[in-house]
Amino acid sequence: MRALIVEDNTEIREDLTRILKKAGFVVDAAADGSQGLYYALEYPIDIAIIDLGLPEVSGMDIIKNIRTKNLDYPVLILTARNRWQDRVEGLEAGADDYLDKPCHHEELLARLRALLRRTGRWAQTEFDCGPIRLNTSEQRVYLNDEEVSLTAYEYKVLQHLMLHAGEVISKTDLTESMYDDDSDRDSNVIEVFIRRLRMKLDKDNTLGPIETLRGRGYRFTLPRNNQ
Structure with missing residues (x-):
């Protein structure tokens, strides 16, 4: 199972990478939106975690590009933004769920597994x-x-x-x-x-x-x- 993390905060990105690898995922991690967009479109991703506030290309634009290319893997927004409008816009752009930063590791993994089950990519353990x-x-x-x-x-x-x-x-x-x-x-x-x-x-x-x-x-x- 291959997961993509697009997060410009080095500490958060490395922490998420460690958590997902421990949970058995193969992880691609991008530090900016441009690199993240390339991974999102060119790699065989099964699920993505995308921050909205990214340099070069916004998380919102990455999500829109994923859906424009008819890629149907689940996307979880990870954001520190407090405006409910941002979350709504992210979901309308094609994201499947969102989680506020900072987040508990157990909740993050539970959300990812729920999304994988919901989309039929991981029906059960x-x-x-x-x-x-x-x-x-x-x-x-x-x-x-x-x-x-x-x-x-x-x-x-x-x-x-x-x-x-x-x-x-x-x-x-x-x-x-x-x-x-x-x-x-x-x-x-x-x-x-x-x-x-x-x-x-x-x-x-x-x-x-x-x-x-x-x-x-x-x-x-x-x-x-x-x-």
Whole structure:
């Protein structure tokens, strides 16, 4: 799950980044509106936290651009502004919720999870695709109720595929879901992780949970059990 933070206050930005990473998110953090707008439009974001009062490009304009491009991921406004008109304008621009600064970490995470559930990007903390069960809060994976030992990167790849079960996910999108913004990205390792996941989840080659679509990417073939 990839989160975008656009906040010009260094202390708040670093604090939010730490909280979200601890909660299992891959985080892109921007210090100004121009950088934030680029991330918002070009990266495979699942949810965004955007401050309204930003240098270069306002938070309001970022939200409007996100919706103009028909990107439907949820947006949470984080603001120190007291005018109710600002909140209304933000919601009318396309934001899904707002939270005043300073905020409690527990409330922030609860709001984010509620938005993800509401938009169907994170229906619950645990979900099944065939015999494979993934728990997002514990970051554990089970096959026929037996836990499967995965590395952190293997888990991130599998989570992204299962959250988008049935969709074609490009190698680039998978790579972006694995690495934080300040990490060196190597898309070639995706093939290694896919091969390892197939070996761990489908030793007998009977399930076929991950399909390779040459030149297009990968697709998790097992549908959600609750759909």
